[in-house]
Structure formats: C-alpha cells, structure tokens
Amino acid sequence: MWLKVKDAGPDLVYMISHVKDASILMRQAAEVDIAPHLFLGGTPAFTHRYFKENSGKGSAMVFTMILWHPALPYPGVQEYFHKFFDRFGVEPEYHGAQAYAAAQVMVDALKRSRFFQPEEIRLTLTTANLMTVLGPVQFTSYKKMSRQNKLPAYVGQWIDGTLKLVWPPAVAEQTPVFPIDWKKARE
Numbered sequence: 001m002w003l004k005v006k007d008a009g010p011d012l013v014y015m016i017s018h019v020k021d022a023s024i025l026m027r028q029a030a031e032v033d034i035a036p037h038l039f040l041g042g043t044p045a046f047t048h049r050y051f052k053e054n055s056g057k058g059s060a061m062v063f064t065m066i067l068w069h070p071a072l073p074y075p076g077v078q079e080y081f082h083k084f085f086d087r088f089g090v091e092p093e094y095h096g097a098q099a100y101a102a103a104q105v106m107v108d109a110l111k112r113s114r115f116f117q118p119e120e121i122r123l124t125l126t127t128a129n130l131m132t133v134l135g136p137v138q139f140t141s142y143k144k145m146s147r148q149n150k151l152p153a154y155v156g157q158w159i160d161g162t163l164k165l166v167w168p169p170a171v172a173e174q175t176p177v178f179p180i181d182w183k184k185a186r187e
Helices: 002-008 019-031 049-059 077-088 094-112 118-126
Strands: 012-015 038-041 063-066 130-132 135-137 140-142 145-148 154-159 162-167
Touching: 002 019, 012 019, 019 038, 019 049, 063 162, 077 094, 094 118, 094 130, 094 135
Parallel strands: 012 038, 038 063
Antiparallel strands: 063 154, 130 135, 140 145, 154 162
C-alpha cells in the first residue's frame, strides 16, 4: 500500500487510526521513505506514548490533533499531571484528563445543588460554567443537540521524540517544524 502512496507523491497524508495500526503504518512509511509535506494524524492515537514507542522514527515530525496536553495553561493541569505521573509512573493522556474533568464538573454541580435529588443535580449541571484541566465547561444547545460542551482542539507535533503543543500560537510551547527535512528527521 505504501509503495502506491509513495508513487503518487502526495503533499499531505492524513490518517485516522488506532494506536497499533498508526504505529505500524508510520514505521512502514518511514521504511519506504514516504516524504509528503505533512503527515497528519486525526485521532488521539497519534498522541499516545505507545504510538511513539511502537513507530520509532516513524513518529518523527508527525502532526496530530490534540484534545489535551500538559502544556495547556488551564488551572490545575500541572498538579493533575504530576499527581498522575507520581502515582502511575506514566504520563497521563487525554482520556485521564477527560475523566478528571468530569469529576471536576460533578463536584461543582454537587457543591451548587441545594438538594441532592436527580432533577436538581441535572438542572445544576445545565448551568455549569467552570474551567477544568480539560478546558472550559459550559453546556449549550445547537444544531438540534442539547447539553453539549464545545472543547477546543489543538495541534501537536512529534519533535525530538516528544509530543510538543504547536498550535494555536497563544498556547504553543514550540513553533511547528516546517518544512520538514525527512532524511534528517528519520536519522
């Protein structure tokens, strides 16, 4: 498959995959020397530590969508990151941050509820307006959907073996590396 992609000479390769598949595919892409302007991962699989570990040099310079990163400037992010790492010995990824944020929302709702009855708690949740480790939470309705929370998304890039937050500039910890010298990146 990759040889056909290489022959096509794409400017961009956009992939949606699970962690194991993403790792294998990116390792193979590096082995056959596919060098588009950008490799872009469209799922959190490309942010996971197993992606980097299993794809080796194939992860180099890959851009990916990010839903959470420890460099985000939200209150409690660093405290959450360090407590998680100290307890489990690995860096947390976005699923853990989502669960932690959900707990923050529930604590907020329970504190603001006058009565601990399901309807009162549900009503209190609909008026949530707080900042969590995952970002702002405020439930709104739009496009025939109700009680939705719109979270921002970010862009990361695997640079020197580390997933760096590179966009938007207001929260980036590093500028993106572009254009990419694939030969140097895969050394």
